[in-house]
Amino acid sequence: DAKTTQPPSMDCAEGRAANLPCNHSTISGNEYVYWYRQIHSQGPQYIIHGLKNNETNEMASLIITEDRKSSTLILPHATLRDTAVYYCIVSSKNGAGSYQLTFGKGTKLSVIP
Amino acid sequence: NAGVMQNPRHLVRRRGQEARLRCSPMKGHSHVYWYRQLPEEGLKFMVYLQKENIIDESGMPKERFSAEFPKEGPSILRIQQVVRGDSAAYFCASSPLARTSGKTDTQYFGPGTRLTVL
Numbered sequence: 524d525a526k527t528t529q530p531p532s533m534d535c536a537e538g539r540a541a542n543l544p545c546n547h548s549t550i551s552g553n554e555y556v557y558w559y560r561q562i563h564s565q566g567p568q569y570i571i572h573g574l575k576n577n578e579t580n581e582m583a584s585l586i587i588t589e590d591r592k593s594s595t596l597i598l599p600h601a602t603l604r605d606t607a608v609y610y611c612i613v614s615s616k617n618g619a620g621s622y623q624l625t626f627g628k629g630t631k632l633s634v635i636p
Numbered sequence: 637n638a639g640v641m642q643n644p645r646h647l648v649r650r651r652g653q654e655a656r657l658r659c660s661p662m663k664g665h666s667h668v669y670w671y672r673q674l675p676e677e678g679l680k681f682m683v684y685l686q687k688e689n690i691i692d693e694s695g696m697p698k699e700r701f702s703a704e705f706p707k708e709g710p711s712i713l714r715i716q717q718v719v720r721g722d723s724a725a726y727f728c729a730s731s732p733l734a735r736t737s738g739k740t741d742t743q744y745f746g747p748g749t750r751l752t753v754l
Contacts, residue, residue: 564746
């Protein structure tokens, strides 16, 4: 499985951009990078995903390096409601031949007033 | 478009009882996944089902746990003879398409069922 490494915690001032890094140096060519977040005991919320190109949607932007070994999730204007644990996930094929999401410990983002 | 629905949201059982957790996928989704989250830990994959078929149960404990997704009705995760170690949040997710090589179709999660075993 391609594993990911994220800082355990980060702080961000309200209204500023939050940049959450993720390393996935063992990612293979056909694996996607997914980002989810979990706000205090709620179900994980899908944010964005990408393969090679940078992606943007109404929630965030995803910047993937050219060698695909790392990526950064950008929340352009963080609000208090963005306080959550953010998970960077690389889709991986398991022994049963199917794909699943493997959640690590994620980054706990605290948005500070 | 309603999201993934799970019920009950909270379930309390005594040791030895059975727990049944239900998941209704998003409209148009025919693929369901179950995950378990122990306190202070990340989510762990349990099982992946399509209508009437278990595709991947590599994350399911070998005993006491079973899952189904019948042709009609919600997906059910069943835990027999619950023990205190089964206390956790159980999340269901659904996706619209079959997984193909190299891509995981986006999974959308429900609010979870919090199981407490006394």
